[in-house]
Amino acid sequence: MKIGFIGAGHMAQAIMIGLCQQKYLATSDILVHSAHKSSYEPFAAEHGLTAMPSNAALVKQSDIVILAVPAKQTLAVVADLQAEFDAKQPIVVSVAGGVSLAQLQENLDSTSLSIIRAMPNVNVAIGQGMTALVTGEATRAADLTQIEQLFQALGDITPLAEKDFAVFGALAGSAPAYAYLFIDALSRAGVKYGLDKAVATKITAQTVLGSAANVAASDTNPWALIDQVSSPGGTTVAGLLAMEEAGLMTAVVKGIDATIAKENEA
Numbered sequence: 001m002k003i004g005f006i007g008a009g010h011m012a013q014a015i016m017i018g019l020c021q022q023k024y025l026a027t028s029d030i031l032v033h034s035a036h037k038s039s040y041e042p043f044a045a046e047h048g049l050t051a052m053p054s055n056a057a058l059v060k061q062s063d064i065v066i067l068a069v070p071a072k073q074t075l076a077v078v079a080d081l082q083a084e085f086d087a088k089q090p091i092v093v094s095v096a097g098g099v100s101l102a103q104l105q106e107n108l109d110s111t112s113l114s115i116i117r118a119m120p121n122v123n124v125a126i127g128q129g130m131t132a133l134v135t136g137e138a139t140r141a142a143d144l145t146q147i148e149q150l151f152q153a154l155g156d157i158t159p160l161a162e163k164d165f166a167v168f169g170a171l172a173g174s175a176p177a178y179a180y181l182f183i184d185a186l187s188r189a190g191v192k193y194g195l196d197k198a199v200a201t202k203i204t205a206q207t208v209l210g211s212a213a214n215v216a217a218s219d220t221n222p223w224a225l226i227d228q229v230s231s232p233g234g235t236t237v238a239g240l241l242a243m244e245e246a247g248l249m250t251a252v253v254k255g256i257d258a259t260i261a262k263e264n265e266a
């Protein structure tokens with residue numbers, strides 16, 4: 001089996017690194033091409049992947065094609081490759097935010113291809129991803145199973161109605177950036193009080209990691225866990241109230257509103 005990546009940017013690289021680390025397939029069976037030689041050729045050489053000279057050459061040899069180009073370019077890229085898709089009939093997986101199955105289907109001009117829309121996040125690189133999947137009309141069950149297994153090897157997966165992709169994109173696709181922001185804000189506060197930034201970042205990353213694991217393992221909701229940390233008359237509740245006065249929860253929800261609004265513009 002060969003998996004071809006069209007696009008070698010941040011998302012494609014995260015999936016490719018995850019597949020290499022999980023030893024999901026021989027690295028030379030990962031094919032890659034993108035618009036910028038300077039990004040994909042050194043990356044392919046570094047990881048032992050096969051660099052391809054064009055998108056068309058890549059599709060001709062791939063059993064699975066992962067489209068990971070900017071959303072605005074995705075439909076033009078697939079429309080250009082129609083002849084190669086028709087001939088090879090690979091499973092086509094698009095990770096482009098805001099590009100619907102109907103748009104993909106229309107631009108591929110195919111009623112027989114297995115088309116899958118996926119929304120992964122960059123944590124697939126370390127086997128801790130969260131990926132949603134939805135299938136096109138003609139997608140064969142065995143093809144969906146194959147793609148589910150691929151993303152399961154890189155973290156957790158969930159089937160999702162296409163109407164919920166924008167909110168999933170905000171809560172899982174974009175949210176690593178928001179989690180990094182929170183970690184950075186905590187560690188910057190440590191710097192304010194004299195800690196070295198690297199030391200503060202290590203402390204906060206481990207604390208957020210442990211807290212996320214606790215939420216995931218718990219059958220209660222985060223509010224109950226907050227109460228466990230907040231000693232009566234103690235420091236935590238003082239901090240929580242000050243964060244709320246500054247509008248932390250409203251700021252987060254407004255950020256998600258803006259993320260969803262942007263995806264719906266596409």
Ligand SMILES: NC(=O)C1=CN([C@@H]2O[C@H](COP(=O)(O)OP(=O)(O)OC[C@H]3O[C@@H](n4cnc5c(N)ncnc54)[C@H](O)[C@@H]3O)[C@@H](O)[C@H]2O)C=CC1
Pocket residue numbers: 006007008009010011012033034035036039055068069070071073077095096097098119120121122173174
């Ligand atoms: N970065 C992320 O965390 C996530 C990104 N996505 C989606 O992944 C896609 C790519 O995003 P990023 O990797 O962040 O962008 P990026 O800008 O890092 O990478 C885009 C890649 O596409 C290539 N490209 C552009 N036009 C091309 C063409 N005509 N043929 C071949 N390659 C071409 C570029 O050379 C580059 O390698 C987007 O559609 C985005 O919505 C989805 C989930 C998460």
Ligand SMILES: O=C(O)[C@@H]1CCC=N1
Pocket residue numbers: 097169173174
């Ligand atoms: O920022 C973006 O548009 C992409 C989609 C989800 C994460 N990154």
